[in-house]
Amino acid sequence: MRSWPWHIIDRICPKAWLALSMAFVLTAGCDSAGSESPDEMQRLMLDIRARFPSVRVVSTGDLEVRLNRSKKDRPWLFDVRAPEEYAVSHLLGATRVDKVEDAVKQIREGHPARAVVVYCSVGYRSADFAARLQSRGITNIFNLEGSIFQWANEGRPVFRGTAPVQVVHPYDPEWGRLLRRELWSFEATK
Numbered sequence: 001m002r003s004w005p006w007h008i009i010d011r012i013c014p015k016a017w018l019a020l021s022m023a024f025v026l027t028a029g030c031d032s033a034g035s036e037s038p039d040e041m042q043r044l045m046l047d048i049r050a051r052f053p054s055v056r057v058v059s060t061g062d063l064e065v066r067l068n069r070s071k072k073d074r075p076w077l078f079d080v081r082a083p084e085e086y087a088v089s090h091l092l093g094a095t096r097v098d099k100v101e102d103a104v105k106q107i108r109e110g111h112p113a114r115a116v117v118v119y120c121s122v123g124y125r126s127a128d129f130a131a132r133l134q135s136r137g138i139t140n141i142f143n144l145e146g147s148i149f150q151w152a153n154e155g156r157p158v159f160r161g162t163a164p165v166q167v168v169h170p171y172d173p174e175w176g177r178l179l180r181r182e183l184w185s186f187e188a189t190k
Contacts, residue, residue: 041153041178044122045145052127054134058117058142060151066115067093075115075142078103080129085169088185089158091119091151100132107138119144119151121171122178149179 077094079086086096097103118126127143152168167185170176
């Protein structure tokens with residue numbers, strides 16, 4: 001039986017003990033051979049919604065539709081993962097951001113009414129980032145539910161720069177369980 005990567009969760013979401021305890025109980029029955037079931041990702045997405053109830057979500061399918069709109073109607077895409085994760089692959093047109101202040105500045109200098117979609121590996125870091133954007137007055141913000149792992153697991157395209165690739169940074173072996181193994185970046189596991 002595998003357990004959640006508590007040391008990582010503690011750093012990312014230090015106040016999420018109740019929600020994480022529930023997630024652990026729900027996932028305690030998952031076997032350790034290979035990738036986890038889609039149900040684990042679904043439970044995680046529900047846990048993230050519970051942890052960040054004010055943050056609206058957008059599904060991968062809805063985002064794909066929005067990205068096919070005219071340039072002025074497309075949402076801003078902010079990737080809040082680490083530089084090495086973004087370097088492996090990202091959604092086409094996404095800008096990597098570290099600081100909420102940088103994102104706020106870009107939004108206010110661009111089209112403030114335009115929707116903003118943030119993502120990370122599975123949605124925890126991006127939901128936290130979205131909540132912090134909301135606290136700074138950005139209201140048209142969405143968290144990509146399941147984030148880049150869900151996007152890639154569904155066969156949607158990821159890019160290195162503008163070149164399509166077939167890999168995603170797995171974050172680490174524990175969180176990587178939520179990403180189809182054939183999508184793991186070999187460079188990221190060294």
